[in-house]
Amino acid sequence: MRIRALAVGVAAVALVACSGGQAAEPSSSDSAGGGEITVISHDSFNIPDELKQQFEQETGLKVTYTPLQDTGAMVNQLVLSKDAPLGDVVFGIDNTFASRAEQQGIVDAYVSPALDERAKSLATEQMTPIDFGDVCVNADKVWFESNNLPIPQTLDDLASAQYKDLLVAPSPATSSPGLAFLFTTVGQKGDGWLDYMRDLKANGALFVSGWTEAYNVEFSAGEGQGKRPLVLSYATSPAWTIGDDGNSTTVNLPDTCFRQVEYAAVLHGAKNPEGARKFVDFLLSDAVQASIPENMYMYPVIEATELPEEWVKFAPLSEAPTHVDAATIDEHREQWIQEWAEAIG
Numbered sequence: 001m002r003i004r005a006l007a008v009g010v011a012a013v014a015l016v017a018c019s020g021g022q023a024a025e026p027s028s029s030d031s032a033g034g035g036e037i038t039v040i041s042h043d044s045f046n047i048p049d050e051l052k053q054q055f056e057q058e059t060g061l062k063v064t065y066t067p068l069q070d071t072g073a074m075v076n077q078l079v080l081s082k083d084a085p086l087g088d089v090v091f092g093i094d095n096t097f098a099s100r101a102e103q104q105g106i107v108d109a110y111v112s113p114a115l116d117e118r119a120k121s122l123a124t125e126q127m128t129p130i131d132f133g134d135v136c137v138n139a140d141k142v143w144f145e146s147n148n149l150p151i152p153q154t155l156d157d158l159a160s161a162q163y164k165d166l167l168v169a170p171s172p173a174t175s176s177p178g179l180a181f182l183f184t185t186v187g188q189k190g191d192g193w194l195d196y197m198r199d200l201k202a203n204g205a206l207f208v209s210g211w212t213e214a215y216n217v218e219f220s221a222g223e224g225q226g227k228r229p230l231v232l233s234y235a236t237s238p239a240w241t242i243g244d245d246g247n248s249t250t251v252n253l254p255d256t257c258f259r260q261v262e263y264a265a266v267l268h269g270a271k272n273p274e275g276a277r278k279f280v281d282f283l284l285s286d287a288v289q290a291s292i293p294e295n296m297y298m299y300p301v302i303e304a305t306e307l308p309e310e311w312v313k314f315a316p317l318s319e320a321p322t323h324v325d326a327a328t329i330d331e332h333r334e335q336w337i338q339e340w341a342e343a344i345g
Helices: 049-059 071-080 098-103 117-122 141-146 176-202 211-218 273-283 286-296 309-314 326-343
Strands: 036-041 062-067 089-094 128-140 167-170 206-208 230-234 250-252 258-267
Touching: 036 071, 036 273, 049 062, 049 273, 049 286, 071 089, 071 098, 071 176, 089 098, 089 273, 098 258, 098 326, 117 128, 128 141, 128 176, 128 273, 128 286, 167 176, 167 211, 176 230, 176 258, 176 326, 206 211, 211 230, 258 273, 273 286
Parallel strands: 036 062, 036 089, 167 206, 167 230
Antiparallel strands: 089 258, 128 230, 128 250, 128 258
């Protein structure tokens, strides 16, 4: 079996179909500009070195990359340092933190003119979408077949007795996909979301610090071949667990999915805002968009981008991901995390 490790730091997730702002004037792309920019990102930002070098050669810009751990921690640090910004451009603010970033004034409006129609529908008033994906529960097909147990399909299934002690998920207090799962329960259970979480806990669900521990240690189809055949991961994860017969050994559960959109933005107070805009445009180039599935395990935002064959076969997006309004998330995020931590964590 071929299992490729996932290293996704996505921070968590609802489909933001914001009205979008007016696109800013496109930045100049001539190579005479020169100068320097610093790119701030979460720690899973990854594009090929040859594309980074190409950008520097074509623009004359020298780029420094500064990763700042998970999305939530990154946004918090950018808010705390907004009077002395840490860089010029940021990648990885997602739709669960977008409203906070904009309300706190840490970004300046720039919606790239390079967006297609689908991408425009995902833009916020100030930020440019770069990629998107679904956070979903994944199941180990081999385990379920071996144990003659049907694969669960819904949130309610996960809390039923026949799936006791089978689920592992990252904590919403320390993990962006864990936070996405919390939003899934809010979107589907409304005011009863915390009672549902209590039911999961009573049914033996294990909550761990982060995605890596959940997938690569506790999950039965992960690198550590753990004991739990249900794990909170991504819709794309089954594309990386291909068996010798050419089929995936895992499957995502579409009814448990929550959509994440990741943005790039010009930081307010950037020393080189023109260079920052050029970098945002660069992330929408054909070459970078084509590299996203293999390097960041997300869907490229530009619709015409060709996807890997394994994604087409094994990594379908949910047709109806759970949605929670971005403003509602911003209003209640910290309250929900605290309530979860007190009751479950």
